[in-house]
Amino acid sequence: MFEALGDCGMPYMRAGLCIGGVPIGEQSKEFRQGIHIVVATPGRLSDMLTKKIINLEVCRYLVLDEADRMLDMGFEDEIKSIFYFFKAQRQTLLFSATMPKKIQHFAKSALVQPIVVNVGRAGAASLNVLQELEFVRSENKLVRVLECLQKTAPKVLIFAEKKVDVDNIYEYLLVKGVEVASIHGGKDQSDRHAGIEAFRKNEKDVLVATDVASKGLDFQGIQHVINFDMPEDIENYGRSGRKGLATTFINKKSEMSVLSDLKQLLVEAGQELPEFLKGLAGDEDGIAPAGTNAEKGCAYCSGLGHRITDCPKLAGIGNKTTQALARGGGDDGGF
CATH class of the missing domain: 3.40.50.300 (P-loop containing nucleotide triphosphate hydrolases)
Known part of the structure; x- marks a missing residue:
């Protein structure tokens, strides 16, 4: 995706992957070279923030994809701890395929006066x-x-x-x-x-x-x-x-x-x-x-x-x- 943007004359952007199961040293080396976007799992990102390998002082956007799934996996505490590393006002985007009460309560604590977009109805059985x-x-x-x-x-x-x-x-x-x-x-x-x-x-x-x-x-x-x-x-x-x-x-x-x-x-x-x-x-x-x-x-x-x-x-x-x-x-x- 970033290569395609570069071909269109957009600024070149570097993305870093931050996931468990991979030696943290390899990921640290990549981040020290400078990146624009971090794609991460909550556990590994929280760990790297705590060890000051990454900082979010100039980060302005946070995207939580599959939020319901992450909460099911027990990552709520890690996600909330990540919030505290943001020094400036941020825009948060939360995506979820389902909206049970647990994710609704989490959204209230993570978002401020959010705009809600519903595509279909959560929990509906597919016609297909x-x-x-x-x-x-x-x-x-x-x-x-x-x-x-x-x-x-x-x-x-x-x-x-x-x-x-x-x-x-x-x-x-x-x-x-x-x-x-x-x-x-x-x-x-x-x-x-x-x-x-x-x-x-x-x-x-x-x-x-x-x-x-x-x-x-x-x-x-x-x-x-x-x-x-x-x-x-x-x-x-x-x-x-x-x-x-x-x-x-x-x-x-x-x-x-x-x-x-x-x-x-x-x-x-x-x-x-x-x-x-x-x-x-x-x-x-x-x-x-x-x-x-x-x-x-x-x-x-x-x-x-x-x-x-x-x-x-x-x-x-x-x-x-x-x-x-x-x-x-x-x-x-x-x-």
């Missing part, structure tokens, strides 16, 4: 993505993932909340012969980079990742996204606007409030609702909230004494699917 929700017991998830891989051609992204789940999915698919890579925060930078590049270059058909580890990544040609876990916040659901298929697993651990919000999003996007979501709208529609005795009955089977997330009939459907897959010998890895 076919959304499929499946009720799957926790013990059946791995087998169901294998079956779901057969729905589309590669590439497939699988998201899980926990690092241990990413490892379990990766090892299971590897045993089944699937060309798979995995990334999460517990892996070192070189391993994460190798996994990302293998997937990007089509050397691997499937990438398993924690949502945190995948923040800011963009891949072309994704056909299918599998959410191994239902996001805790509806704002984090369905961020992509590209065409494709999204499969999300839910079970009795899923929050009722999130399921109700999800139903509304799917209705707005014109998506077909699964049977177990059609009756879900709140107490007025006969759904007992968590912690009650479910006197009004289950939205799926109309039975008393349980909620939809504990429905034995709904769970039975998932069991039959798993058993059918086992009888069918689904050991070929799907691809």
